[in-house]
Amino acid sequence: MDLRPRAHPTYLAFVVHRVSGLLLALFLPLHFWALGSAISGEARLDGFLRWTENPLVKAAETGLVVLLAAHLAGGLRVMALEFLGWRKRQKDMVAISAGLALLVGLLFLLNVV
Structure with missing residues (x-):
């Protein structure tokens, strides 16, 4: 079995796009x-908001933003493939989309956004 195509960065981009979509759906x-807690009442929402101040929840929130950015970047890459066709610079597109996704997560973590 030839696994060389799976070592290509575009395959990794494909996997990241699919996995990020699955995790976002979960x-x-x-x-x-x-x-629903916001609709149920002020006290329940306040309890939920206090829970979100937990550092582990903040880290998960940052991970969620990175997942959203990665999924968006991967989707834009797929759209570029659909409308522009295959380019020689696919590896560059993968690297740029990964860098942008991580930059968005970092900016969110630093509360810049």
């Missing part, structure tokens, strides 16, 4: 639960 029930 996050949605928690997001809806948080929104």
Whole structure:
């Protein structure tokens, strides 16, 4: 079995795009639960907001922003492939999209955004 194509950076970009989409979909029930607590009453929402001050939750929130940025960058890369066709600089597109995703996460972590 030839695994060389799987070592290509575009395959890694494909995997990151799919995995980030899956993890974002798994996050949605928690997001809806948080929104439901806002509807249920002020005390319940305040309790939830206090819980979000936990450093572990803050780290997970930063990870979520990186997942969103990675999924967006991967989606834009796929759209570029659809509309522009295959380019010789695919590795550069992968590197740029990964860098942008990490930059967005770092900016969020530093509370710049």
